[in-house]
Amino acid sequence: MRNHLLLFIAAGTFMLSGCNKPAHKPSPDEKAPAPAAVNSEVPNNLKIEFSGTENFTIKNPKLKVSLYGVDEMLADAPATLITEKDYEQTSVPFTIDLPVPKDAESKINPKPAGPAKYYVNVSWDSDGNGKAGEKGDIFIDYDKQFPNVKLNNExxxxxxKVLK
Known part of the structure; x- marks a missing residue:
């Protein structure tokens, strides 16, 4: 039994010594791999294409597009407004460039412990009655797709849709 114990300890020591192997240092002829970026570069603008299948009547062309961020792992955390901008549009479909700060993720409160999730919102009194987000106004079609966005170059x- 004592021999088995010594053999087990020797095998364990041999296995652990392999974990302490020094890192490979490239020779002068070899190129060292480039270090991976810790934070991926956030584009300056988020390109968003708005579309819909209905016939849109636009009496008031002024709308506001907002970008929100939230920790993807927190279920009940409130989203944080990151940026918003006013636009004027007279027809749908249309495409906008929404300026995004480079430190977008750092603006999210509470600070994300995991990946951040982003989405957009539209506030548009398209029927011109003085109140946005009411019956007759153009609104995001949540039934078709939630307006999640990724901060990349795509x-x-x-x-x-029109609220009914």
Whole structure:
């Protein structure tokens, strides 16, 4: 039994010594791999294409597009407004460039412990009655797709509909 114990300890020591192997240092002829970026570069603008299948009547062209961020892992955390901008549009579909701060994730409160999730919101009194987000106004079509967006260089799609 004592021999088995010594053999087990020797095997364990041999296995652990392999964990302490020094890191490979490239020779002068070898190129060292580039270090991975800790934070991916956030683009200056978020390109968003708004579209819909309805016939839109626009009496008031002024709308506001807002970008919100939240920790993807927190279920009940409130979203944080990151940026918003006013636009004027007279027809749907249309595409906008929404300026995004480079430190977008750092603006989220509470600070994300995991990945951050972003979405957009539209406030538009398109029927011109003085109140946005009411019956007759153009609004995000949440039935078709939630307006999640990724902060990358790809055009993000958001669907619109008329509130009934």
């Amino acid at each position: 055009t993000q799609k958001v669907y619109l």
